[in-house]
Amino acid sequence: MPRVLEPELMDDPEQALAYARANFEQGNKQFVQQFIDANADFQSGHILDLGCGPADIPIRLIRALPTCQVTAVDASEPMIRLATEAVNAAGLADKISLRCERFQTLLLDEPADATISNSLAHHIPNPLQFWYRIKQLTKPGGGVLVMDLLRPESPEAARAIVEQYASSESPILQRDFYNSLLAAFTEDEVAAHLAELNFSRLVIDVVDDRHWVVRGRV
Ligand SMILES: C[S@@+](CC[C@H](N)C(=O)[O-])C[C@H]1O[C@@H](n2cnc3c(N)ncnc32)[C@H](O)[C@@H]1O
Numbered sequence: 001m002p003r004v005l006e007p008e009l010m011d012d013p014e015q016a017l018a019y020a021r022a023n024f025e026q027g028n029k030q031f032v033q034q035f036i037d038a039n040a041d042f043q044s045g046h047i048l049d050l051g052c053g054p055a056d057i058p059i060r061l062i063r064a065l066p067t068c069q070v071t072a073v074d075a076s077e078p079m080i081r082l083a084t085e086a087v088n089a090a091g092l093a094d095k096i097s098l099r100c101e102r103f104q105t106l107l108l109d110e111p112a113d114a115t116i117s118n119s120l121a122h123h124i125p126n127p128l129q130f131w132y133r134i135k136q137l138t139k140p141g142g143g144v145l146v147m148d149l150l151r152p153e154s155p156e157a158a159r160a161i162v163e164q165y166a167s168s169e170s171p172i173l174q175r176d177f178y179n180s181l182l183a184a185f186t187e188d189e190v191a192a193h194l195a196e197l198n199f200s201r202l203v204i205d206v207v208d209d210r211h212w213v214v215r216g217r218v
Pocket residue numbers: 008009010011024050051052053054055056057073074075076079101102103104117118119120123124
């Protein structure tokens with residue numbers, strides 16, 4: 001099945017709220033644990049989160065690694081408003097800096113010590129630009145952890161995944177999940193993007209029936 005693009009930003013307020021209210025606890029906990037496992041010596045430093053959404057991952061990350069700082073970036077204003085509420089409620093405004101910007105034009109004072117991104121890649125029209133920006137925004141040798149959806153074989157397979165994993169979620173979330181599956185990349189496509197940019201120390205793994213993870217160092 002060919003890739004079907006979906007809108008890049010989640011900037012409809014209802015859509016952002018549906019996403020913020022959905023329960024991603026298990027996946028987000030696992031994502032943070034994967035970062036910790038892959039970066040065992042990483043106790044303090046600056047972590048960049050691209051496409052942070054409502055900031056659940058940055059909050060979990062800082063609770064696990066309290067001497068780190070996170071810059072969390074999302075170009076959707078409604079999403080950044082929800083992220084600001086969540087970060088303030090967690091009392092972590094001094095640890096998590098939220099920026100409402102597109103990662104394509106983001107400028108940092110200096111590259112981050114590590115970069116993470118969960119569920120952003122499928123929103124991006126030009127995946128090479130995404131990987132190129134990760135290279136530019138991360139210090140040489142810095143850790144990278146990127147997770148995203150895996151494109152199924154067919155629209156029917158995508159519907160079955162939505163039914164299996166999101167049947168109790170809101171209609172907006174189910175619609176977005178389906179569209180995101182159609183917009184996602186295959187393992188071979190991601191491997192080709194990494195090869196094109198000479199990322200010899202990043203590897204892709206398909207971790208379950210609907211996700212891939214890229215981890216390693218730039
Ligand atoms: C599916 S959400 C994932 C949120 C979060 N990472 C999580 O795992 O809960 C993807 C987010 O990426 C944001 N996004 C899409 N394109 C972007 C871009 N070019 N620059 C910054 N953020 C972007 C969307 O607005 C959306 O909030």
